[in-house]
Amino acid sequence: MVQLIPGKGSGKLKQRVLAFLGQRHIRRLYHSVETLAGNEGRVIVRIRLASASGIAHVDDEEEYDWGM
Template structure:
């Protein structure tokens, strides 16, 4: 599968370009696309340089396999991805993480909370998704493998 990112509409907004690039890379990873075609457009050498600079950042660089520059001077760039099967099955497993239900101490809203893979007590700080109150969830797992979640105010 191939994705396309046309930078023409946002060519003069460096911040939006970086956001657009970050989004398309994430999308390619999620959808397991082989290739993203980036179209900076004709006569936009500076823009293309900016795109390359962004793609060269170490934290971005590790997400894709390689960059291919168009042989003619039209200005297209291709970002190639390699999707490792074993990595993918790990990612699939991560999507079926168990969740428990916790109740906000402040507004009594119920919300779901990710549970760890290992049955060891954990604490997690978060904001109530309903009222934004800082909460701490303390979870313990009993011998039957059932999680018990206690919620505390975390001021």
């Protein structure tokens, strides 16, 4: 489990973090994303466990939007 803490503020950084996590090639790397109702400044990402064949493969040919 990874906790990302973009803070409360205006919410723009949290929106950007969630948009990044919503990209198809990134979604393959985690199990779920949770935002807690009582704590708007925190995002919890549950990472997938590596299988016997390794971590989920990301195609080299895909174009990445790292949000930067």
